[in-house]
Each structure stands twice: as C-alpha cells, then as structure tokens.
Amino acid sequence: MNKKLAEIAPAKYSSFYNFYYDNYPADVAEFLESLPKEKVLESLDQLNYEILAEIIIFFDNDFKKEIAAKISTFKLAEILSAMYTDDAADLLSVLKVGKIKEILNLMKANKALELKELLEYDDQSAGGRMTTEFIAFYADNSVAEVLTKIKDLIIEPEMIYYIYVISRNKKLLGVLSVRQILAASRNKELGKLMNKNVVQVNVNLDQEEVAKVLAKYDLLAVPVINNYQQLVGIITVDDIIDIIEEETTEDLYKMSGTTNTYDIHGNFMEGVKKRVPWLFILLIGGLLSGTVINRFEQALESVAVLAIFIPVLMDMGGNVGTQSLTIVVRALATDELEKEDYLKHLLNEFKSGLVMGVLIAVSLLLITLFWQQNLSIAFVVGISMFTTMVTAVILGTIIPFIIDYFGIDPAVAAGPFITTLIDISGLFIYFSLASFLLEKLV
Amino acid sequence: MNKKLAEIAPAKYSSFYNFYYDNYPADVAEFLESLPKEKVLESLDQLNYEILAEIIIFFDNDFKKEIAAKISTFKLAEILSAMYTDDAADLLSVLKVGKIKEILNLMKANKALELKELLEYDDQSAGGRMTTEFIAFYADNSVAEVLTKIKDLIIEPEMIYYIYVISRNKKLLGVLSVRQILAASRNKELGKLMNKNVVQVNVNLDQEEVAKVLAKYDLLAVPVINNYQQLVGIITVDDIIDIIEEETTEDLYKMSGTTNTYDIHGNFMEGVKKRVPWLFILLIGGLLSGTVINRFEQALESVAVLAIFIPVLMDMGGNVGTQSLTIVVRALATDELEKEDYLKHLLNEFKSGLVMGVLIAVSLLLITLFWQQNLSIAFVVGISMFTTMVTAVILGTIIPFIIDYFGIDPAVAAGPFITTLIDISGLFIYFSLASFLLEKLV
Numbered sequence: 001m002n003k004k005l006a007e008i009a010p011a012k013y014s015s016f017y018n019f020y021y022d023n024y025p026a027d028v029a030e031f032l033e034s035l036p037k038e039k040v041l042e043s044l045d046q047l048n049y050e051i052l053a054e055i056i057i058f059f060d061n062d063f064k065k066e067i068a069a070k071i072s073t074f075k076l077a078e079i080l081s082a083m084y085t086d087d088a089a090d091l092l093s094v095l096k097v098g099k100i101k102e103i104l105n106l107m108k109a110n111k112a113l114e115l116k117e118l119l120e121y122d123d124q125s126a127g128g129r130m131t132t133e134f135i136a137f138y139a140d141n142s143v144a145e146v147l148t149k150i151k152d153l154i155i156e157p158e159m160i161y162y163i164y165v166i167s168r169n170k171k172l173l174g175v176l177s178v179r180q181i182l183a184a185s186r187n188k189e190l191g192k193l194m195n196k197n198v199v200q201v202n203v204n205l206d207q208e209e210v211a212k213v214l215a216k217y218d219l220l221a222v223p224v225i226n227n228y229q230q231l232v233g234i235i236t237v238d239d240i241i242d243i244i245e246e247e248t249t250e251d252l253y254k255m256s257g258t259t260n261t262y263d264i265h266g267n268f269m270e271g272v273k274k275r276v277p278w279l280f281i282l283l284i285g286g287l288l289s290g291t292v293i294n295r296f297e298q299a300l301e302s303v304a305v306l307a308i309f310i311p312v313l314m315d316m317g318g319n320v321g322t323q324s325l326t327i328v329v330r331a332l333a334t335d336e337l338e339k340e341d342y343l344k345h346l347l348n349e350f351k352s353g354l355v356m357g358v359l360i361a362v363s364l365l366l367i368t369l370f371w372q373q374n375l376s377i378a379f380v381v382g383i384s385m386f387t388t389m390v391t392a393v394i395l396g397t398i399i400p401f402i403i404d405y406f407g408i409d410p411a412v413a414a415g416p417f418i419t420t421l422i423d424i425s426g427l428f429i430y431f432s433l434a435s436f437l438l439e440k441l442v
Numbered sequence: 443m444n445k446k447l448a449e450i451a452p453a454k455y456s457s458f459y460n461f462y463y464d465n466y467p468a469d470v471a472e473f474l475e476s477l478p479k480e481k482v483l484e485s486l487d488q489l490n491y492e493i494l495a496e497i498i499i500f501f502d503n504d505f506k507k508e509i510a511a512k513i514s515t516f517k518l519a520e521i522l523s524a525m526y527t528d529d530a531a532d533l534l535s536v537l538k539v540g541k542i543k544e545i546l547n548l549m550k551a552n553k554a555l556e557l558k559e560l561l562e563y564d565d566q567s568a569g570g571r572m573t574t575e576f577i578a579f580y581a582d583n584s585v586a587e588v589l590t591k592i593k594d595l596i597i598e599p600e601m602i603y604y605i606y607v608i609s610r611n612k613k614l615l616g617v618l619s620v621r622q623i624l625a626a627s628r629n630k631e632l633g634k635l636m637n638k639n640v641v642q643v644n645v646n647l648d649q650e651e652v653a654k655v656l657a658k659y660d661l662l663a664v665p666v667i668n669n670y671q672q673l674v675g676i677i678t679v680d681d682i683i684d685i686i687e688e689e690t691t692e693d694l695y696k697m698s699g700t701t702n703t704y705d706i707h708g709n710f711m712e713g714v715k716k717r718v719p720w721l722f723i724l725l726i727g728g729l730l731s732g733t734v735i736n737r738f739e740q741a742l743e744s745v746a747v748l749a750i751f752i753p754v755l756m757d758m759g760g761n762v763g764t765q766s767l768t769i770v771v772r773a774l775a776t777d778e779l780e781k782e783d784y785l786k787h788l789l790n791e792f793k794s795g796l797v798m799g800v801l802i803a804v805s806l807l808l809i810t811l812f813w814q815q816n817l818s819i820a821f822v823v824g825i826s827m828f829t830t831m832v833t834a835v836i837l838g839t840i841i842p843f844i845i846d847y848f849g850i851d852p853a854v855a856a857g858p859f860i861t862t863l864i865d866i867s868g869l870f871i872y873f874s875l876a877s878f879l880l881e882k883l884v
Contacts, residue, residue, distance in 0.1 A: 312731065
C-alpha cells in the first residue's frame with residue numbers, strides 16, 4: 001500500500017503483532033527505525049523469530065548492529081535460522097567475532113556450516129552475495145516430482161524464480177522456468193525439458209560484474225558455481241538492485257573525493273577520517289599550483305591584474321575536465337564504451353574541446369577587452385583559456401582510461417588528481433604567455 | 443553462458459538462425475551491434491518476426507533508431523506486434539511521427555490502441571514504463587482456472603511474477619504469488635486466497651519513485667493503477683534496473699555540469715550543445731570570482747605573494763563543499779536522509795567542517811610559515827583556509843536541501859553554482875583579511 005509512516009502508527013492497533021500483520025515488513029522496519037532504541041526492543045519482544053527475521057533484514061546496517069547487540073545470542077541464533085543464508089550472513093557480519101562463534105555453536109550444524117562458508121567469501125564477490133536456498137533437481141526427476149516438492153516447500157513464494165537441474169555430483173546441467181514446468185506433461189523428465197545454455201557466474205566474480213550479467217540478460221536470478229562447475233548458490237534480482245545502488249554511490253563518492261561509502265547516519269569523526277586523506281592530497285596539489293604562480297611572481301607584481309583571471313581559468317579547466325572524465329567513467333562503469341571505441345571517443349572529445357574552447361575563449365576575450373580595455377591582456381587570457389580547455393578535455397579523457405588499464409577504478413581519478421593536473425598546466429600556460437608578452441603589457 | 447563475443451561468432455554455424463538458436467538474444471544483439479550496418483540487415487533478414495522482436499529490444503537506442511529506419515513499415519508492424527507493449531512503445535518512440543502513424547495503421551486495432559495510449563504517457567512516468575501484459579483474474583475465478591490459463595498462455599515464462607485479482611470494472615483487489623496458486627486446492631476461489639494489501643503505484647508517478655517502491659519491498663513487479671484504481675499495467679524488475687542506472691547516470695552528469703544524459707556514441711556536436719550552457723554559466727561565475735580579486739588589486743600589487751594561495755584556497759573550498767554536497771545529494775536520492783534528520787546532519791557536517799578545517803588550516807599555516815618565512819602571511823592564509831572550509835561545508839549541505847525543497851533535482855546544484863559561491867566567499871575572506879593585516883605585511 002506504500003503508506004506514509006504516520007498512517008501506519010501502531011497506536012491504531014490492539015497489539016504490535018496486529019500492526020505487523022497488517023503491514024509490509026519493509027514498512028514495519030522503517031517505522032521501528034524511527035523509534036527510540038528501548039521502544040524498538042520492547043516492540044520486537046512481542047514477535048516470534050520468523051517475523052523478527054522478516055523485519056530485521058530491512059533495517060539498515062547501523063541499526064542492525066545496534067539492535068543485534070542488544071539481543072541475546074540464543075535469540076539471535078533462532079532468528080538467523082529463520083533467515084535465508086545470504087541475509088543471515090549479512091546480519092552475522094555486523095557482529096563481533098566472539099559473538100558470531102557463540103551463535104554458530106547454538107545453531108543446527110548444517111546451517112552453521114553453510115553460514116561459515118558464506119562468511120569466508122569476499123563480501124563483494126558472488127559468493128559473499130549469494131543465498132544457498134535454491135531449487136535444484138536431478139535430470140531424471142519428473143515434472144510431477146517438481147510440482148509436489150514446490151507445494152511442500154516452506155520457503156517463501158518469491159524464492160521460486162527458476163528450477164535448476166544438477167548432476168548427482170552437483171554440477172549445474174540446465175535450467176527451467178516455473179512456466180515450463182506448468183505447461184509440461186507430468187511424467188516428462190527434466191533433462192528432456194531443460195535449457196542447457198545456462199547464464200551463470202563464478203563464486204569469485206566481483207559483485208559489480210554479477211550485476212552486469214543479470215542486467216544484460218534480464219534475469220530474476222543467476223546461479224553461482226564453484227571452480228568444479230558445482231551449483232553452490234543463487235543471487236536474486238533484489239540483491240542486484242542493492243549492488244547497483246552501492247556501486248554507483250561508491251563511484252559518486254570517489255569522484256567527489258570521499259573514500260568509498262559514507263554513512264550519513266554514522267559518527268561524524270568516522271566521516272572526517274574518510275574525507276581528510278583526500279583533502280591533504282588536494283592541499284599538496286593546490287600548493288603545487290601555487291608554486292607555478294610563485295615562479296611568475298615578478299610578472300604578477302608588474303601586472304597585478306593578471307591575478308583576476310586565475311579563478312576563471314581554474315574553474316573552466318577543472319569543470320570541462322570533469323565533464324570529460326565523468327563521461328568516460330560512467331561509460332566504462334556501464335560497459336557502454338568498448339576498448340575498441342576508445343580512440344574514436346578521444347577524437348570526438350578533442351573535437352568537442354576545440355569547439356567549446358573557441359566559443360568560451362572568444363567570449364572571454366571580448367569580455368576582457370571590454371572590461372580591462374587592454375588588447376594584449378585580452379589576447380593572453382583568451383589564448384590561455386582555449387589552451388587550458390583543450391588540455392583539460394584531453395587529460396579528462398585519457399587519465400581515467402590509463403587508470404582503468406592498470407585495474408584501478410577510474411572514478412578515483414576524479415576530484416583531486418585531475419583538478420591539480422589541469423590547474424598546474426592551465427596556470428603555467430597563462431603565466432608563460434603573459435610573461436612572453438609582458439613588454440607589451442607594461 | 444556469458445561467452446565472449448569472439449566465441450559466439452556465427453562463422454561456426456551453418457546459418458545465422460542456428461547461431462541465434464544457440465545463444466541468448468542479448469548476446470546476439472551485442473554481436474550484431476559490432477557489425478557494419480549492411481551485415482546487420484542481411485543477418486536480420488534470415489530471422490522471423492518473433493526472433494527479431496526478441497533481439498531488437500537489446501539494441502541500444504541509437505542502434506535501434508538506425509536499424510529501424512532501414513526496415514519497412516510493414517515488417518516493423520509485425521515485429522512490434524510480437525513485442526511486449528512496453529518494448530514496442532520504446533521502439534516506436536525512436537521513430538519519426540509519420541512512420542509511427544503508418545505502422546500503427548498496419549497493426550491490429552486493439553494492440554495499436556494500447557500502444558497509442560502508452561505513447562501518450564510521460565516516458566519518465568510509471569505509465570511510460572509499464573507493460574500492458576499482465577495476468578489478472580476475477581475474485582470468483584478458481585485456482586484450477588488460473589492453472590489452465592497459465593498453461594495456455596503464449597507469452598514468455600518470465601512474465602509470470604504475480605497473479606493480480608481485479609473486479610469486473612478492472613479495479614485492483616488483490617495479488618497472489620504463483621507458489622500460493624500451486625499450493626492451494628484446485629476449487630478454491632482467488633478472492634479467498636489473495637493478499638488485499640497490494641503495493642501499487644499510480645500511472646503518473648515518476649519512474650525514480652517507482653524504482654524506490656520496488657526496491658524497498660523487494661518486488662519482482664509492481665502493478666500500475668489509474669486514478670480510478672483500475673489496473674492498467676505492470677512494471678517489472680528488469681525495467682527498474684534500467685531506471686536506476688539511468689537516474690544515477692543523470693545525477694552524475696548533472697553534478698559534473700553536463701545536462702542530463704550524454705550519449706557517448708552520438709554526434710560530438712550534440713554533446714557540445716549539452717555542455718556549453720554550463721560552461722557559460724561557469725564562465726560568468728569565474729569572472730565574478732575575479733572581480734573579488736579585482737577589488738583588492740592594490741593589496742595584491744603591494745604583496746604579490748598573496749596570489750600564490752589563490753589556487754589552494756579555491757581547490758580546498760570547492761572540494762570540501764562538493765564532498766558535503768555529494769553526501770546530501772546521494773542520501774536524498776536513495777531516501778537515506780529523512781527531512782527530520784536534516785538538522786542533525788547539518789550539525790554533524792558543521793562539526794566535521796570544524797575538525798577538517800583546523801587540521802588543514804594548521805598544516806597550511808605551518809607549510810606557509812616554512813615556505814614564505816612570514817608569520818603574518820601564514821596567519822592570513824591559515825585563518826582564511828579555516829573559514830573557507832567551514833563556509834564550504836555549510837553551503838554544500840544547505841544548498842542542495844533548499845533546491846530539493848523547491849522541487850528541483852539537487853544534483854544540479856553541484857558543479858557550477860556551488861563552486862562559484864564558495865570561490866567568491868573564500869576569496870573575499872582571504873583578501874579582506876589580508877588587507878586588514880596589510881600594514882603588518884608590507
């Protein structure tokens with residue numbers, strides 16, 4: 001129903017359980033997040049483990065952490081047992097190592113083992129994202145067997161995306177959709193029906209690549225296999241949406257010079273720690289730009305008016321460079337730019353730089369002439385602007401590509417590095433040109 | 443199988459049809475996009491309309507446009523008839539108005555009418571994104587009727603996400619999952635089984651909001667209703683992934699001062715047209731910053747060394763402001779920041795600004811002292827840096843919020859506007875302070 005929080009206030013209900021019953025878990029979770037901690041624990045006490053499991057997965061990470069710290073290990077073990085393994089692994093990963101061990105000891109051996117295995121995968125890999133709940137049958141199972149099994153499953157309806165077919169030693173052989181099963185005659189063997197060309201990902205594949213595969217083939221879930229081609233889990237489309245949001249947020253932060261993810265609800269000193277390293281790099285960069293001006297101090301002393309155009313040159317160079325960089329970074333991230341197309345793109349950017357450079361430089365030249373009434377200064381400023389913009393476009397296009405080539409995320413190239421490089425080259429061009437024409441200026 | 447392009451080259455196959463048969467439509471489409479235009483048309487000629495429909499939806503928009511322009515209206519009408527209405531509307535929307543009319547006249551009246559209606563919705567709204575193929579039954583239909591109908595459906599298996607229950611006048615009453623249907627007894631009525639609390643969206647809701655709803659509730663599809671509560675379509679999760687990618691790309695571009703989407707494969711002059719307006723705004727901004735320096739030309743003439751610190755002040759102010767802004771913009775886009783939390787966040791940012799300001803300003807003061815051997819200048823630079831950074835943090839946090847309040851996308855606040863504002867205030871603080879302490883400096 002997507003109701004507003006105010007409308008779903010549990011005051012209208014005779015008990016918190018009734019409130020839960022009438023609303024979606026995501027809404028209940030959102031409502032709880034707005035309450036004081038004690039109230040939350042009080043409300044959660046009224047619900048059973050299965051319901052708690054459904055709600056807790058919708059809490060954001062910090063809230064999960066705070067709440068989980070207040071719940072007994074015994075209760076947590078029960079809640080975790082009621083969750084899908086990927087959600088359970090997510091919840092466990094916010095806890096302290098000692099508590100994790102305690103909880104795993106309290107759980108059923110097979111579930112605990114599955115969770116332990118999941119926790120060992122890199123949490124940004126397919127293995128770290130997958131769930132181990134999936135529906136797999138052997139090739140000689142019949143359609144009737146599948147239908148009976150599906151009816152008896154206690155897991156949630158959303159889990160039935162595809163039915164996977166495996167060999168006795170768990171190798172992935174094929175895939176079937178629920179509709180294929182429904183349309184087929186009851187005694188048909190799955191091996192005769194299945195599609196053998198299965199889109200699949202390796203357990204070690206990076207989550208960003210997993211997302212691309214799922215998005216490309218418009219799938220609801222993708223099977224995850226280990227190095228022996230054995231089916232070990234599936235990644236579902238709802239997790240892919242989370243991954244895409246995480247990765248784009250990460251790119252944005254990197255481009256603005258904030259390390260990785262930034263938790264808006266976290267402690268502000270945590271945020272400061274993430275931002276300060278970039279600021280120090282930029283401080284050095286800014287001072288390096290300053291040394292260029294320092295070198296030309298004499299020119300500046302005789303013609304102080306030159307300083308007026310430092311901001312406009314720096315702003316334009318930085319901005320046009322960032323534009324070029326954003327285009328490349330985004331195209332690389334969404335796989336829109338193939339390596340083969342790159343030279344063509346660089347040429348296009350160069351042409352764009354020439355056109356934009358002429359437009360802006362001529363405008364600036366005319367404005368400067370009108371403002372300062374000095375043709376020489378107007379020419380120095382105009383030519384510098386043109387050169388700076390073309391340089392910025394080229395640097396903005398080439399640098400992310402070089403960085404990408406070395407396997408580093410090109411988004412980090414933005415912000416500090418590109419800005420400093422463009423500032424230095426821009427200021428150097430400007431003051432060199434000014435000094436060269438200085439006799440005419442003074 | 444997610445094969446590399448080289449591995450799926452159709453040369454290995456006896457005909458293009460066999461090549462198609464052995465590979466996923468998304469891979470076939472990707473392969474075709476790498477071929478010269480004539481080759482593509484030649485290959486497509488070997489396939490029937492249903493297969494063409496499957497492949498063409500995976501082409502990117504420019505490729506779709508180029509190819510569709512070369513296909514006869516008669517053939518296009520057949521291909522469009524074989525597509526889901528949302529994909530068909532997408533393909534139609536890249537064609538010229540005259541051609542669209544011709545094609546619609548060639549299609550079956552009811553399909554043409556549906557398409558015409560879809561084309562009338564804003565293409566960024568739920569209506570513009572939805573497909574009109576969904577499975578709906580009346581509340582008095584039995585489970586057995588549903589199962590028979592599903593078996594007979596010719597539409598693709600992926601289409602069965604949920605089964606919607608409607609009244610005789612098409613009002614949305616409830617929803618059922620396929621698993622609920624499978625588990626229920628055959629003669630049960632849907633009205634007795636259905637979940638009446640349906641997450642739904644209005645046909646005019648913005649696509650970004652639709653994506654948030656689907657992501658929040660982890661749904662595979664969301665029903666779209668008109669203002670009379672009638673079910674008119676569904677939006678599926680694969681479209682949501684596209685929407686999320688589009689919207690984040692848009693945000694990134696806006697923040698780097700490039701209007702909306704930027705087509706990396708498009709004509710470069712198209713790109714220039716999108717970028718130049720922002721550059722002109724920034725040109726004015728940069729010149730305004732210059733007027734601040736102009737005002738203090740006298741101070742600069744006596745102490746030219748002041749110019750050295752213009753870049754570092756501008757860089758740091760701009761960067762720290764962009765950091766603050768990115769955090770707010772991203773949190774607003776992902777709904778992580780509730781309006782109620784905003785003051786708390788502003789306070790946190792202010793505290794962060796104070797800490798980062800002190801760290802950077804003291805470092806800069808010491809560096810300047812060591813470099814210029816002048817305590818007064820070191821103090822002027824240090825204090826200016828501190829003030830600039832705190833101002834930048836506050837502006838970077840407040841401005842996107844103000845813009846968001848007026849219903850404008852806060853991402854546009856980045857780049858040009860914030861940079862100019864911070865530059866002007868930073869330079870003003872710096873030179874005012876310098877002039878004030880000038881007697882000591884000279």
